[in-house]
Amino acid sequence: MQQLATELEIDFQSEKYKDAYSRINAIVIEGEQEAYENYITLGEMLPELKDQLIRLSKMESRHKKGFEACGRNLAVTPDMEFAKEFFAKLHQNFQTAAAEGKIVTCLLIQSLIIECFAIAAYNIYIPVADDFARKITEGVVKDEYSHLNFGEVWLKENFPESKAELEAANRQNLPIVWQMLNLVEKDAHSLAMEKEALVEDFMIQYGEALSNIGFTTRDIMRMSAYGLTAA
């Protein structure tokens, strides 16, 4: 059941909360930074859409600043080293795909997986966030829906020729997401965010995106749960 921060009586100033927040906040900041860089890379790969992608990248940069402010508001220093390590595999896979000119894989990683994960995490976080962070996150999540939509639209228009690569990229990258989630399960719990709720919201968002692109329910059930229990 959803519960609000006030009902749960979360102590945002406790050492336990702030310690967990130092990693979660860092992940969010790093995630927005990577998104900023990834959209610039995508702009180079899709020159006809460069202006649009630059606009998206600037939004991500603003989000990053917003989340940095959330950390400062709680007097928390984000553990950026942890966050870089956290994103390392996904980051590497994006870089490799970009170097090979694999636009579909890059879009799946950034516009579907990362955006869906961000939307799921932000939606789960909003009811249990401190007042300052809640306002920032509510603004951010609205933008993230538009970023997800960018990937959906492009992949839908290019669905027949992208399908096989999407499935391969899903097999390669989704298990990494589940591993990433396991890494922060305890910290997320300290922020009153439950892993099973995060997984469910991610699968809902990711499933909707796959459906909008053109996958069938059967494909979606197979793809969105891929590697979950093995992680």
Add this chain to the structure above:
Amino acid sequence: MICNQLSIKFISRPPIQRFRQSTRLIYQYMFGLIGHLTSLEHAQEVAKELGYPEYADQGLDFWCSAPPQIVDEISVTSVTGQTIEGRYVESCFLPEMLATRRIKAATRKILNAMAHAQKYGINITALGGFSSIIFENFKLEQFSQVRNIKLEFERFTTGNTHTAYVICQQVEKASKQIGIDLSKATVAICGATGDIGSAVTRWLNIRTDVKELLLIARNQERLTELQNELGRGKIMALDEALSQADIVVWVASMPKGVEIDFKVLKRPCLLIDGGYPKNLATKIRYPGVYVLNGGIVEHSLDIDWKIMKIVNMEVPARQLFACFAESMLLEFEKLYTNFSWGRNQITVDKMEQIGQASIKHGFRPLLVQS
């Protein structure tokens, strides 16, 4: 809380524009059904049968994270000739979630399934099985915002008015079939203070000449309130009631069925089991004891769907849960309203109203097979 007794809202909505197979634009009105399977074992079997290995081998933890899915497309034709379309939304809720107190998961399943139905543009959706019980017991009306969806509760119905009506019809008609005279009969209602149970007692009290009502439930305060409302009825423990009843109506919400001692029952005895999963655990037959699946209707025409086979209905193309049929009836009648909503709001008049629609469109209560 929305009170349905006061008025029925007629909501006029434009037809839904929908792209199907990405190219063909169609306009349609639709009903929805939110359902779930009866146990983890059942869920695993179904997933295996339908060819979803990612779901088939998983334990309860996985199902606690599984998202809702539209898994069946349904077409229903009324005896009037009208055809409507619907969708079945599998919520991935399992009764074990309640039995193991995974309340957050259980409530998430229901809210997410409702958001899924609404996002799909379904006009009226029935909350089947435990869905409506979870909604009511955990007061989910306070959580109307699900991500970027603001739930519009008038798009949902518990379907309990039709279920209660059908169970009452089963009491009246099946009793005749097996030679029980209601004017001399004692009827026990197990789960009497629930939404369906209380409606059944109201109907039997006013619309039949049943001799005696035995009221069985856990909450004594609610039992006394019901007794005061009816102006009759004996409050009784289950064990005591079983030996006195000619008819037992089972409408308690229990994650698993109970074992009862059939030897203590009167002969003949009619047991109408309206639970999902079933309130009665045993499938053993005893002479003179008639067990009837409660709250089940038979349609006059075949329905094109898979889901009733999945829930092991005996005649899957014709038989269905009355609560599901309620959303079909509301769609046939274009009554876009949460016809059944809240707890203990069901009146005899509303049962009569949905009953007339039920007959008009060709549904009839499941009776004892001869």
